[in-house]
Amino acid sequence: MNTKTIKITYWISTAIVSLMMIFSSYSYFTNPEVKQGFQHLGFPDYFRVELAIAKILGAIILLAPIKEQVKEWAYAGFAITFISAFIAHSASGDPINNRIGPIVFLVVLALSYFTYHKAKSVATL
Template sequence: MKKTKVIYWITTLLAMLTGASSAFMYFTSPKFIEGYRHLGFPDYFRIELGIAKIIGMLILLLPFIPSRIKEWAYVGFGITFISGIIAHSIVDGPGLGFVPMVPLVFLVISYIYFHKLRNA
């Protein structure tokens, strides 16, 4: 049980640090703002995604949030990371398309261990 918890928390934190922490940069970093324009997305989408990532991050990291809500946060992050892989691959080539795959792998492992903890 302890090993399961450790794996769950490490992978959840890594998924949030590598994928969701960028949400704060969407509001403050000129490089990230220009990156969104480079991908062809409008500014309002960057703001929406930043807010959604911050909310999702809180949902996954706060232990008192109900499991059913956490499930939807996992879905949202999964869609976001897969969309990032597609967008970067099409615009910048497969090399940069690989980058969002890292948080996606952490997210999948986190999700598997989330269910292991829930069913234990």
């Protein structure tokens, strides 16, 4: 891949993850069905609020020109979130479509992560 393709892939994949995290955070605060979903999974209500705030912060960190070490924490946090969501939905016996979403976003997150590091090694973003 050339540098331009790497940068485009990075920004598109990062924007997709960040927008999805902002959208899900908004839903966590405003959608009663999402609140019920957290109860269904066995999580306390305060966790929904904490997770929404963490997702907003993580999305901002991924998009902002911030130190690499801080971005690494955001990537790790999102990876843990997606893996945990897959496990929670699987353990609760939810349908397969509820389990697939977190895995799809984990793949998009991985694409963002690897192209971020590739772009950093070739040139600056």
